Structures are given as C-alpha cells and as structure tokens.
Amino acid sequence: MSGLCLEDLGLGQSAERTWTVDAAAIDAFAAVSGDDNPLHTDEAYAATGPFHGRVAHGMLAASYISAVLGAQLPGAGAIYLAQTLRFLRPVRIGDEVKVTVTVTGIDPAKARVTLSTRCAVGRKSVVDGEAQVLVSRRGA
C-alpha cells in the first residue's frame, strides 16, 4: 500500500483518471459537504440560473484531483500540503471529467513535489491549478 517515493519521481511524470459525473455523485457530494447550493441540487432553480441546469460543485472536481494524488501519483503515503484551484467552466451531469496531474517541480532537500493539476471535459479545462505534496524517501 505504499506509493511512489522521492527517488521514483521525475519531472514530466504524469497520471490520469476519468470520472463520469452523474446526479448521484452531485447529490452525494452535497450530502457529505453540506453544500446544498441549489445551483447544484435543484434542477428547477438551476434551470433559471447562469448555467441553465444543474452543475457539479467545483470542489467535487477538486476532490478527484486529491484522489489521483493520493492513489496514483505520488500515491499512498504522500502528504497534501497545498492546492490552488481555478474553476473555469461548469461540469454538467453526464460530463466525463479527466484529471491529469504532472510533476512540474521537485525539491529534493525538502522532499516536496509540485504538480500541475488539470480537470478537463473533452478538450477544455474545467478546473486547473497546482498541488504541493510531501513525499517519503526510499527506506526512510
């Protein structure tokens, strides 16, 4: 159950995973977060709003970033230090969200790794940003 160590990581290394967002995922996120903004949960209300229908919570896509970091790159054992997020476009029910994280910086002295984080639907970014994680050293 151990992920990648500092010594396993290189610039440009990348991982991705795709989620299909359905109404159940949005409802589950609303329940766990308590974020019941009707833009997300109420089709009748959301239909009159800026997106003309229900959209996913931006933080749901951010949660997918956390999943790729925590399970794939660097994977289990990595400690999340920081994340920036720009919510660029809405994610709608039925959208396939592809999350790609790519190593863009490595600080060997501090065992800190910077990754670009991109959520895309088709060819368009819906959420982008940057993550910083602390990784373990091999044998440490």
Place this chain on the structure above:
Amino acid sequence: MSGLCLEDLGLGQSAERTWTVDAAAIDAFAAVSGDDNPLHTDEAYAATGPFHGRVAHGMLAASYISAVLGAQLPGAGAIYLAQTLRFLRPVRIGDEVKVTVTVTGIDPAKARVTLSTRCAVGRKSVVDGEAQVLVSRRGA
C-alpha cells in the same frame, strides 16, 4: 433561495459553521471522491504513518469552505471562481472543524469578491486560504 448580492456585502463581513468529523464522513468522502488513500481509510495502516491514526482528507475540509460560501456568504447564486488551500494540520476523527469565511476584498466593477477562508480545530488553523467568487447585482 437567493443569497447575498454585491450591494449586501462589505469588508469584514463574516460567516461560520462547525462540522464534527466522524469516521462515516471520511468514509463517505472517500467513496464520492474515489480518494481511498489508506492514511484516511485504514486505521491499521494509518496508525503506522506520520499522524499515528486515520486523518480526514484535506479536501473534505475544503468542501466545508465551499458549503459556507454556497449556503451562507455570499450564499446561493454565488459562482466559485478560485480557491487556494494550505493544508496545515491533520483533522482527526472526532475533531470539530469550524470554518470561517470573511470578506477581504470587493471589486464592484467585476462583481468579484475575495474572502479569507479558515478551517480551525480549537484555536489552531488546519486549512487556510482564499476564495474568489462572482456575485449577482441586486435586481440583475
């Protein structure tokens, strides 16, 4: 179901809400996000790790920020543009996480509002950062 408009907001305006993090909340967040890093989900594994026990996903606390923004300040209708997050300390099962958001900047021309976002357990910050949201204008 409408939240606060640009004209309702002033510098220093603040809202807060407190959540108690239990094992069920962490399990639910793992399910909805797919983030099953064993630091969060596996007590036996996590007991051997840096926090000596299961800790919540950092992004769970971030989701609580989203909830305060979406339901309280500015509330329904606000559109989330950006968020920065620093994960400062672990959140453990049983911790009460108090989220406080405070208006720190208002751009009237763009109807954009900046808020500081703080998640605290007791007197210590566990996650801090800054949010940017787009709000509606009264009567618009």
